[in-house]
Amino acid sequence: MPDLVPVHGGLAAPVDRTVPANRIKDFEREAATLKAVPVDDADLSSVYRFGDGALSPLTGPMGRDAWQRCLDEGAIEHGGNKYAWTIPISLPVDSDTAASLKVGQKVQLVSSRGTAVAILTIGDIFPYDKPRYLKAVYQTERTDHPGGRMVMGDNRSMLLGGEIEVLPQPKHPEYGQFVLRPAETRSLFAEKGWTRVVAFQTRNPLHRAHEYALVYGLETLVRQCDTAGAVLNPLIGETKGDDVDAATRMRTYRALIDQNALGQGDSDAALWKTKNYTLHDRVILLGLDIKMFYGGPKEAVMHAVYRQNYGFTDIIIGRKHADAPYDDGKDIWDGLAAQRIFDSLGGHLAIKPLKVGFAAFYESIGRVDLVENHADEKPVSISGREIREQLQAGRLPDPRIMRPETARILIESMRK
Structure with a gap:
């Protein structure tokens, strides 16, 4: 039976950047020789999703041009076509780490437990423009909301883009x-x-x-x-x-x-x-397994993108989807914003x-x-x-x- 819905980006199959079993030992040996770059638990789930194709057509964290286009147009470009993508995903690092890296360098990405999880070939190093990100994603300049605290409370000020290879994600023992x-x-x-x-x-x-x-x-x-x-x-x-x-x-x-x-x-x-x-x-x-952005309408689109890559034909979008209010209880978005955004996407979504x-x-x-x-x-x-x-x-x-x-x-x- 053919797939019910195409992979996002017009691909024939989900991106697969997961290291196969017969290469794991060699991969781990190579990773041990590379500079270590830490990845926090929230970003770790994104790393694994680059690996298994949930973030297709991306093959790693976005570089500067893709990151900026995503904020400006709500889309990414692939194969000459635009596809809906409303929250950019790059890899945050602190300024000292960024200063020690260069484009073209391979680094090992290390989890909070000190374990190597991936190798990133760096394609771009650029500033994390947080005010621009917040305004584009959350459609507000206020920061007194969960998404604002996540971004502004993170002391990392630089972003990495590039191509990634990822070790298989360990299975949670309970689920x-x-x-x-x-x-x-x-x-x-x-x-x-x-x-x-x-x-x-x-x-x-x-x-x-x-x-x-x-x-x-x-x-x-x-x-x-x-x-x-x-x-x-x-x-x-x-x-x-x-x-x-x-x-x-x-x-x-x-x-x-x-x-x-x-x-x-x-x-x-x-x-x-x-x-x-x-x-x-x-x-x-x-x-x-991917983090919440508490991004309302923009995150509703991303929830749809993920699900398309998993093969879903439809996604339920309720009122106030992915919603989180300001600290004073007032709404950031109106109740229908998450449904309405699908009527004016910046690129294709199946x-x-x-x-x-x-x-x-x-x-x-x-x-x-x-x-x-x-x-x-x-x-x-x-x-x-x-x-x-x-x-x-x-x-x-x-x-x-x-x-x-x-x-x-x-x-x-x-x-x-």
Whole structure:
């Protein structure tokens, strides 16, 4: 079966810059002879994604020209064509390190644990223009927000671009089986016979309203064909310190899927009665290890780019996708900005956004539904602060908001 969607950049297959098994020992010996350049944990996930092709068509961190074009045009150029790309990815280093390097030099990239993970052939060394980056990516000059703190709190002031070769990423002992390479996910979708596959991006444990966005997305595709599937596809790279850690979140997602709880009571019963398969037959869990930028609309596009490289045909884009407000609680972007950006991209993008509105539980129908369908009705609601307080106290939140399958795992995690 041919791929459902092309690799970004018009490539025939995802970029593969991962060192093959039969070269690893020689590669490690070579790396040991090279100058070491440190990579922090957040950037390490990007290094591995250069290796496995999730960042296709890039073959390493961007040089100056690509970095600037990305900020100015929201695109990269490949093969004479422009492709949507809204957040540039280069490798930050401090000024002293940058001064000791030169274009054409090979360096070993070393993790925070002191282990060599890649060899970079330096193609460019250039200043990290942080104000320009913040203005282009976050569309604000204010820095009192998570993305602003990530950038301005980083004392590295220079960027490296170049070509990279990467050692295979070690598998996480608890959830590594759910983290696949783009070539592997493309093969998996083909094996399942799926011709439409929608990704649901999240960085949080799921409330029922979150679940409903996934259910709505899958049901939208199922109404169009009987060869559709959905993937709960959480981001498990570096996130904010107050976000729930990846291992705990993955346990909550597994519980929802393994116990057939996801979407229970909130799906379109009439639709599924017409099928010889169930909603749960068409939902799987796969993680994506890459960091969050908390970049709202610009990051929504990047989430789509990643998923296209993994072989998804569609991605659910909710209101306030990848959103994080200013410290005073005010919104950086309006609620529809992340959906609207797909109408004016700077370059080609093959994956399609499946736009979903806010959802909530409504007593009148006894389930979760889109808010837009209940203009004159007040939904069941509770603040995030109240939910956290209940979980910290060991109490299960209202099951109309969060399922006990999820809540029990979060309570146990908070007790440790």
